[in-house]
Amino acid sequence: MEKFTTLTSTCIPLPIENVDTDQIIPARFLKATTREGFGDNLFADWRYDKAGNPIPSFILNNPTFSGQVLVAGKNFGSGSSREHAAWAIAGYGLKVVVSSFFADIFKGNALNNGVLPVVVSEGFLAELFASMEADPKATVTVNLEAQTIVNNANGKQESFDINSYKKGCMLNGFDDIDFLLSNKDKIEAWEVK
Amino acid sequence: MKTLFDKIWDAHVVTSVNDGPTQLYINRHFCHEVTSPQAFDGLRKRNLKVLRPEKTICTPDHNIPTIDQDKPIQDPVSRFQVDTLTKNANEFGVTLWGLGHKKNGVVHVVGPENGLTLPGSTIVCGDSHTSTHGAFGAIAFGIGTSEVEMVLASQCILQPRPKTMRINIEGELGDKVTAKDLALYIIAQQTTGGATGYFVEYAGAAIRALSMEERMTVCNLSIEMGARGGLIAPDETTFSYVKGREFAPKGEEWDKSLAYWQTLKTDEGAKFDKEVTYQAADIQPMVTYGTNPGMGMGINQSIPTLESVDEAGKISYKKSLDYMGFAAGEKIEGKAIDYVFLGSCTNGRIEDFRAFANFVKGKKKADNVIAWLVPGSWGVEKQIREEGLDKILVEAGFALRQPGCSACLAMNDDKVPAGKYAVSTSNRNFEGRQGPGARTILAGPLVAAAAAVTGKITDPRSL
Numbered sequence: 231m232e233k234f235t236t237l238t239s240t241c242i243p244l245p246i247e248n249v250d251t252d253q254i255i256p257a258r259f260l261k262a263t264t265r266e267g268f269g270d271n272l273f274a275d276w277r278y279d280k281a282g283n284p285i286p287s288f289i290l291n292n293p294t295f296s297g298q299v300l301v302a303g304k305n306f307g308s309g310s311s312r313e314h315a316a317w318a319i320a321g322y323g324l325k326v327v328v329s330s331f332f333a334d335i336f337k338g339n340a341l342n343n344g345v346l347p348v349v350v351s352e353g354f355l356a357e358l359f360a361s362m363e364a365d366p367k368a369t370v371t372v373n374l375e376a377q378t379i380v381n382n383a384n385g386k387q388e389s390f391d392i393n394s395y396k397k398g399c400m401l402n403g404f405d406d407i408d409f410l411l412s413n414k415d416k417i418e419a420w421e422v423k
Numbered sequence: 424m425k426t427l428f429d430k431i432w433d434a435h436v437v438t439s440v441n442d443g444p445t446q447l448y449i450n451r452h453f454c455h456e457v458t459s460p461q462a463f464d465g466l467r468k469r470n471l472k473v474l475r476p477e478k479t480i481c482t483p484d485h486n487i488p489t490i491d492q493d494k495p496i497q498d499p500v501s502r503f504q505v506d507t508l509t510k511n512a513n514e515f516g517v518t519l520w521g522l523g524h525k526k527n528g529v530v531h532v533v534g535p536e537n538g539l540t541l542p543g544s545t546i547v548c549g550d551s552h553t554s555t556h557g558a559f560g561a562i563a564f565g566i567g568t569s570e571v572e573m574v575l576a577s578q579c580i581l582q583p584r585p586k587t588m589r590i591n592i593e594g595e596l597g598d599k600v601t602a603k604d605l606a607l608y609i610i611a612q613q614t615t616g617g618a619t620g621y622f623v624e625y626a627g628a629a630i631r632a633l634s635m636e637e638r639m640t641v642c643n644l645s646i647e648m649g650a651r652g653g654l655i656a657p658d659e660t661t662f663s664y665v666k667g668r669e670f671a672p673k674g675e676e677w678d679k680s681l682a683y684w685q686t687l688k689t690d691e692g693a694k695f696d697k698e699v700t701y702q703a704a705d706i707q708p709m710v711t712y713g714t715n716p717g718m719g720m721g722i723n724q725s726i727p728t729l730e731s732v733d734e735a736g737k738i739s740y741k742k743s744l745d746y747m748g749f750a751a752g753e754k755i756e757g758k759a760i761d762y763v764f765l766g767s768c769t770n771g772r773i774e775d776f777r778a779f780a781n782f783v784k785g786k787k788k789a790d791n792v793i794a795w796l797v798p799g800s801w802g803v804e805k806q807i808r809e810e811g812l813d814k815i816l817v818e819a820g821f822a823l824r825q826p827g828c829s830a831c832l833a834m835n836d837d838k839v840p841a842g843k844y845a846v847s848t849s850n851r852n853f854e855g856r857q858g859p860g861a862r863t864i865l866a867g868p869l870v871a872a873a874a875a876v877t878g879k880i881t882d883p884r885s886l
């Protein structure tokens with residue numbers, strides 16, 4: 231996994247609530263047997279028409295907005311546990327998703343793939359959408375060590391939560407399997423209990 | 424004083440990370456073709472074996488066709504994924520109930536039916552509806568593919584401890600009000616994100632009165648309100664369901680297990696982080712009108728008006744109704760529909776087929792309706808035939824398909840065409856879930872049966 235420390239980037243706004251993982255990556259794209267290539271189909275049904283042409287009104291097809299941060303409405307990533315949703319987001323080149331609320335499984339999957347879910351208050355989120363509307367080149371700065379996010383357009387800052395174990399994993403680029411396997415003796419001890 | 428959840432969780436802690444997740448031992452791991460290939464690949468890359476191959480069971484279900492299963496799968500990509508599962512199971516020495524195996528079926532149907540799902544255990548699968556197994560008094564939840572790899576490699580998973588919530592349903596469910604209606608009602612009250620971060624225990628008289636299969640329907644839908652999982656304390660209903668099933672404990676082992684299982688209940692006075700109570704008498708046969716399972720209402724009710732939705736939610740709400748072709752404030756009872764889907768891990772069990780068959784007995788399928796009746800497993804299919812339900816269905820103009828996930832997520836050919844309405848007993852009405860542009864109305868097996876014979880959204884109590 232890639233390390234994550236700080237990031238300053240323009241953002242892609244998606245002010246829709248309850249974006250579920252079926253929208254992030256529709257089921258018909260789940261037939262792959264590798265982790266590669268999902269970025270091309272991120273939000274496929276919102277992004278392309280039936281003939282496969284980009285739908286100009288969808289935000290990913292709007293050249294005005296780009297960046298490594300997706301800013302989404304409340305309850306992002308609900309529904310299916312498909313990790314493909316996180317692969318699609320990571321594959322598209324996004325490093326951070328900002329929302330006022332995330333579904334549990336998605337949050338875990340994102341963290342396991344080097345994508346940082348940043349939970350902000352509803353007010354901060356609304357202002358961030360407004361900043362982007364006023365200036366598509368508005369940026370945010372996310373600092374994982376300090377656990378802060380700054381809306382650089384208005385200078386407002388918020389802290390976000392992340393458990394210290396996951397934070398350590400992301401800062402150092404470690405993953406959970408390394409940790410679990412280092413506890414093999416404890417696993418065996420549990421089994422004979 | 425502990426909750427049921429605490430008792431099971433605590434019994435499975437291998438170790439805890441300081442201010443971090445718990446390393447939890449997993450008793451049972453189910454695997455299907457869609458979320459496992461990259462996990463097995465991960466093992467190969469790290470040169471690892473499956474630590475406890477006997478605790479993992481693989482069954483292909485999401486991609487498989489529901490006709491001609493004896494022939495090779497036509498879609499080459501689906502075939503490759505199913506073949507990859509076979510190859511991985513063989514290479515890593517894991518049990519496979521492959522296509523054509525008499526135990527094949529939807530992963531959350533075959534586990535319980537074969538006695539692999541046991542009270543007091545921890546169960547995971549790379550599938551969010553793993554919450555189904557909580558019906559037995561187990562901690563069961565869906566995981567991502569990286570976590571599937573963790574379980575294969577270490578028989579453990581790292582999880583933050585969720586908060587606990589108890590949902591009590593008091594009183595008795597009314598006539599023709601099913602467990603599915605109960606669950607859709609709870610989700611409508613909680614909304615799709617209302618239980619996020621929680622593990623839910625369902626309790627109260629109405630829950631105790633449910634059969635094992637009905638409990639599975641309720642627990643199955645826990646994830647649709649964001650819960651990590653849902654569980655119900657095991658009781659006589661549970662024990663008599665489990666007893667005698669192929670992989671359930673036998674003899675002395677059974678007695679020992681039973682004695683332990685009987686201790687699995689929330690202690691009097693144990694504290695939940697949140698507790699809510701609903702009255703069973705308030706619950707009507709339910710339908711959804713929008714594009715998430717929280718957008719549900721009693722079948723005779725009207726869609727909420729735009730004014731009743733909060734500001735931030737208005738854009739999504741309008742988008743959702745536009746997609747469905749419904750107007751805010753209108754009734755959907757009486758609206759024509761095109762498809763009926765009976766099946767999935769929510770409502771694809773024998774009791775669902777019994778309910779549907781008994782309802783349509785002596786009636787005829789409406790000409791404008793295409794009905795897909797898809798048993799959840801070959802075990803269910805066999806029982807349908809043994810009970811002669813297939814004959815009732817054929818007489819009423821229906822046909823059975825072969826088991827699998829089918830139109831629940833439309834990864835195979837069972838896709839509802841764009842713009843068409845489907846009354847579905849499955850669990851998700853997301854945009855495009857049943858095919859690009861498909862419009863899904865979630866409901867229980869009786870509302871589905873009523874729609875199938877009238878061609879319209881119909882209150883089953885009116886027939």
Ligand code: SF4
Pocket residue numbers: 484485529530531550552767768769827828831832849850
């Ligand atoms: S029936 Fe539907 S919800 Fe259940 S496992 Fe299959 S796809 Fe998932």
